[in-house]
Amino acid sequence: MSKWSWCCCIATVVVIYAVIMAFIFIFVHSPLETKELEFTVSDASLAGFSYSTATPNNTLSYSLTLNITIRNPNEKGGLYFDQIQVIANYSQSTFSVVTLTSTPLYLGANNTTVLNSIVLQGRQSVLFEESDLEKYRLETTHGVYSVDVKLALRLRDVRFRNGKVIGSVEPPKIECDDLKVPLRKNNGSSSSSFKATWTVSKELEFTISDASLAEFSFTTPNNELSYNLKLNITVRNPNKKGGLYFDQIQVIANYLQSTFSVVTLTSTPIYLGANNRTVLVSIVLQGRQSVLFEESNLEKYRLETSYGVYSIDVNLALRLRDVRFRHGKVIDSLKPPKIECNNLKVPLRKNNGGNSSFKAKRCMNVYIFTKKLRPYHEYGYSG
Known part of the structure; x- marks a missing residue:
């Protein structure tokens, strides 16, 4: 066997080993879905x-x-x-x-x-x-x-x-x-x-079920972002008993870590009963906002403009009342952490109305019935 063949064999073995180790690393270190006790x-x-x-x-x-x-x-x-x-x-x-x-x-x-x-x-x-x-x-x-x-x-x-x-x-x-x-x-x-x-309570489920952009353009030198974003949000209560009143829902839209729109829904208060769901349809965020993008952000904006699909983060800020297990009587006011619906791939509608389809995405950081655990380093532990 020639020296070149030996080198090819060794290189192949090294590549296979690296791939296997990468899969093992991903499997071991992948975050697991935490289930409630x-x-x-x-x-x-x-x-x-x-x-x-x-x-x-x-x-x-x-x-x-x-x-x-x-x-x-x-x-x-x-x-x-x-x-x-x-x-x-x-x-x-x-x-x-x-x-x-x-x-x-x-x-x-x-x-x-x-x-x-x-x-x-x-x-x-x-x-x-x-x-x-x-x-x-x-x-x-x-x-x-x-x-x-x-x-x-x-x-x-x-x-x-x-x-x-x-x-x-x-x-x-x-x-x-x-x-x-x-x-x-x-x-x-x-x-x-x-x-x-x-006795366990299951978390509410928030899903961005549809999203589209009628306009999304950034102009210089005034550094102004013009936008027209439409969202449908589905909220589901999987618990078999009790419900909640949503006294306020704020929708916060961000692009490249810059907030460009905050809208408070006028459809509240909303009651979400046991084992039920509601769909917040045609939430419109429209206007102009002065934002300052760094050069790296501008490069990403230009790239996404060429594709006609933009990576937008949406947060939901809630104020609600908990009425579970009290036969309809309000027993507590809750203000959970902002719910994160990040990295939405939102298509820009073309003039003829056609566009690539939006893929529904489940939101994270939902801690309404459960309590978010603080990072371990906040308790003075290291390692």
Whole structure:
């Protein structure tokens, strides 16, 4: 074999090795989609639940036992539960708070743990209104009580850092509301069985379903961008219970990191119900804006002009009210981080109306029901 052939063989092997290593690197370091933990009240029963109206006590005596299942559906990494508090409420009155002694608790990837026989027992002075007393008497006749349970967590996130603790997290209280808890009879039986309640909330889904430009031109020396952008935005609520009011929706358009338009929609307030979707149709951003592009940005603009497709970033700033799990009553005001719909490939419509089609794109950075984890370096950890 000639020297040239040997060189070709060696070069081929090196190239193949480099390609394989590149694929391995991409696979290992690709960001994984993070799924929310799933909390289920898998069993609940009452050994006692009685309210005395004898003044001045107004005392609720209770003995509540719970089993709570926690599942981590992520394929990589886990979390440490440093503290779990169980808070029990009846008719909007808190009657018991218990801090579990089983913590700290580690929940690994793609794993499940069951917190068995959590007992909340004692007496608590509570003052019920007449409507609450009527509800209590009615539920006493049926032997089943509507109890709300909340979980307050303090945990450490170790996902995606090869097992290293990267920060402390205190998420919002997890709500396990309107549990129908049966009262056990003296013989140990109950009037009805408890139905397991799944408590995880899924994030809203925002999609830019259509986008087009009737005009997009930049002129010098006045450095003015003339634009006419039209958007359709689809918002979906995948949760099976409850909805939200959108009090305000702002659409912010950016090109090459420069904001050129901000529009507040006049269609708000909008209510988005459970397991439902709404489409914000024909959102128009039109006008002129003075922007200053560097030479590298001008080169990109000229290149995209030659293709007739522009890379535009759209952010959504929301102000909304959360009405989940409260039978329509507003319980909180929310102002989540800006939702990012970046790198949209928006076509410029031609004079004859024809243009390349827009490919719908799902928006990111949606943290309405869940809490965005801060970068690990903000907690003083390195590496």
